Amino acid sequence: KAGVTQTPRYLIKTRGQQVTLSCSPISGHRSVSWYQQTPGQGLQFLFEYFSETQRNKGNFPGRFSGRQFSNSRSEMNVSTLELGDSALYLCASSPGTPVGEQYFGPGTRLTVT
Amino acid sequence: GENVEQHPSTLSVQEGDSAVIKCTYSDSASNYFPWYKQELGKGPQLIIDIRSNVGEKKDQRIAVTLNKTAKHFSLHITETQPEDSAVYFCAASRRDSSYKLIFGSGTRLLVRP
Numbered sequence: 430k431a432g433v434t435q436t437p438r439y440l441i442k443t444r445g446q447q448v449t450l451s452c453s454p455i456s457g458h459r460s461v462s463w464y465q466q467t468p469g470q471g472l473q474f475l476f477e478y479f480s481e482t483q484r485n486k487g488n489f490p491g492r493f494s495g496r497q498f499s500n501s502r503s504e505m506n507v508s509t510l511e512l513g514d515s516a517l518y519l520c521a522s523s524p525g526t527p528v529g530e531q532y533f534g535p536g537t538r539l540t541v542t
Numbered sequence: 543g544e545n546v547e548q549h550p551s552t553l554s555v556q557e558g559d560s561a562v563i564k565c566t567y568s569d570s571a572s573n574y575f576p577w578y579k580q581e582l583g584k585g586p587q588l589i590i591d592i593r594s595n596v597g598e599k600k601d602q603r604i605a606v607t608l609n610k611t612a613k614h615f616s617l618h619i620t621e622t623q624p625e626d627s628a629v630y631f632c633a634a635s636r637r638d639s640s641y642k643l644i645f646g647s648g649t650r651l652l653v654r655p
Binding site (some may be wrong): 471472526 | 547579586587588591631640643645646647
């Protein structure tokens with residue numbers, strides 16, 4: 430089976446712009462979670478989607494949003510980018526039911542200048 | 543709130559020696575504890591996990607132990623090899639209806655040849 434794919438792998442944006450990141454889960458997996466990884470804060474949970482519904486959300490401002498499509502692919506959006514949004518954004522996929530393991534993609538490295 | 547503490551932050555061992563990484567969690571409702579290995583430029587890779595109804599789990603050179611009373615869990619790597627060098631993360635999760643993982647801060651393991 431192909432693993433989790435994320436596009437793009439690298440992105441450079443300017444403060445105030447918005448960005449959309451994409452994640453394709455492992456075939457057959459219905460849950461997609463997003464995490465932010467920074468040297469200072471480590472790995473932090475952003476949100477999780479299952480069958481197009483957000484099941485859980487972390488402690489991030491409303492500028493961070495996401496969605497999931499009927500084919501389980503997911504996108505996350507960050508509006509009004511700030512310098513502190515520079516991070517590795519990781520997507521993880523899981524079968525969904527029963528609750529099982531999470532498998533991570535390679536991430537998208539976002540740099541905000 | 544939910545918190546996972548991980549120690550040590552760095553660990554250097556001689557090839558062939560054992561390595562032990564320890565984590566403590568705060569949420570007593572946590573019942574799933576995965577361990578991830580992250581190499582440079584890659585996403586975290588699930589290497590082993592344990593559920594709260596099990597005290598120990600082994601997979602070749604890797605083992606994880608769980609003490610629910612003390613809210614501790616540990617990763618043990620025996621006969622370390624240079625390719626084990628990476629950053630290791632522990633995590634905890636409530637296996638309810640969501641896949642939210644709370645991660646430790648990571649341990650950088652260096653295996654000296």
